Amino acid sequence: MKRPPQGGRFSFLSTPARHTPRPLTDFFDEVCMNLAATASLPDLPSARWSRALRASGLLDLSVPREYGGRGVGWEEVLQTLRDLSERDGTLARLFAVHHLQLASVLLLGSREQRERLLPLSVERDWLWGEAVDHQERRLLAREHRRGGFLLQGGRHDCFGAEAADWLLISAWHAPSEGLLIAALPANRDGLDRFEPNGGGLLRCHEVRLHPEDILLPPGLPWTPRAQLRGSLAALLQANIALGLAMQACDALPARVAVGGLRRLLGLGLRLSEQSAVAFEAALAAENGLTFTRSAALATLVAETAAVAQQAVEVGLREEGVHARLLAGAT
Template sequence: RDALRASGLLDLSIPTEFGGQGASWSETLRVVRELAQVDSSVAHVFAFHHLLLATVRLFGQPAQWQPWFEQTARQRWFWGNALNPLDKRTTATAYSHWYEFHGDKSFCSGATDSDMLLASAIQQGEGGKLLIAAFPSGRAGVQIRQDWDNIGQRQTDSGSVRFDHVRVEAGEVLLNPGPLSSPFACLRPLIAQLILTNLYLGIAEGALREARQYTLEQRRLWPASLAATPNKDPYTLLHYGEFFAALEGARLLTDHAAAQLDDAWRQEAQLSETARGRLAVSIAAAKVAASRSGLDLTSRMFEVTGARATTAALRLDRFWRNLRVHSLHDPLDYKLQELGDWALNGQYPIPSFYS
């Protein structure tokens, strides 16, 4: 975290007029993918930091997000996530000029060591209205728990947060335009989905790089092989050919979707439902390709590295564990269902926090 703060990359996506570097989404996501090749947990919290900045931009007013952008760039703030709209255990009680958040929230990626939190709660007495607010992580009543114990993405610290009667000021709640209120505001879930896609792709690229290095430097030739050296074994070459073809397709789909996102982001309030729908289809297709090719590669990489590569000292299993955990963020089957509805019926995915 401190290395990322010192790097200056936390203001990468912030416009230059607010002290940032003004990078496009394509540029920001390429950094995410490169980090994921080496450490997908670091890439995860870094990417979600920029997702949360985008969220306050899309759901809030300039009087809210502009000062937050400026302070993030100036103070090197790290943003953490406690939004998770599927976990409805946190409630909000409205008072005259403030709200009280109370309850628990799970899958809070990047909350540990963050400076700002983006949190959601269900407002009582308002028919289950979802409220989203941004406030300092160190506020009284915020308890960030160290209870993340999954098999992958271990350093994301995606555990739980407890809100014990936390006071949230009215100006910290993103009410206007609010969550998913327009085609432009509905870019938020698409940015999240494309972040996941780049994480999966980066993990797979990192796995391929390490597998290649091991094959070239340490792989032993199987006695039955007719090749002179391990790197000329026909079955080894076949596997690498399949890995390359699958990843190349996923890369092209992912970069195409990122270019579309850049265009949609520039349109702001002028973005149409149709343009948003086309982008959703492109991102869903890229996510399916990156998920499937990545899971296949991170599992089958041992077929080109051999039995000795399963030693715990190499930790080559980390690629599969990280990708397997992260790819369960939302079921791939439902992405395929959305793509099928588009391919068969011409129906764009219906905006939600997951599409």
């Protein structure tokens, strides 16, 4: 299977940047010690992990160079995600959510929004969170008399939102029977964030959305670029699963991690690489992207996700069998 090169797992770590990223092996050793030392402090787990992610220097990884980021290819972003997933699932998920929102600004935002938000995100090390749910209608938007909208209601399962600097948020607009998506600072007046039982909770009390906050206005037809966002979200989730399966494979003796699991991982990594290439090509197509092309990517990503999930299940099963054999031998 494709693995990162020896002598440093990520080829982009030597790329000149605004600040020099640290090797992840050193970074994780220090982070684990810091987390252990501060575990007894009255601090939210997501806040500790968000500090760790900022310290890694990985927040600007996917931001194009024209906006001040490192602009690495999405295959390298996904490779980083798999490595994080092998080491710690929470950190991997925060990384994935962050880069999904940055890509969403590229996919859904206007040129002015991209030129305003992305350079500032790089300069100020913003961590992005998500409160987008296409099925949820408990968070409502209504027009403000001076333009824009007001948000009222709540949303559950907003992972990492309580530690984020900026949020992508969706709300249901009843008059148009459509969804709006906006980007706003997480400290906007009226926006409360909580972390009950490890899951993010948002409550909006007359939260003002200004016209410049709106990435996707309600009532407009869905576009191929908007469809790309869903494909990227599924691809990121698939690579978290591949990282977990790789962790299981590495933990098993070579004679145990045979055939099936390694073949699934090899197939999953190839499909992921093809999906990343197809996503970059679709992103570069700008307004020339068609629904046919975005649907083809969605199909490829679905195949990647299915293989990744199967690899996780096989890896967990092999780990369980190996553990029972070891227990029986002692």
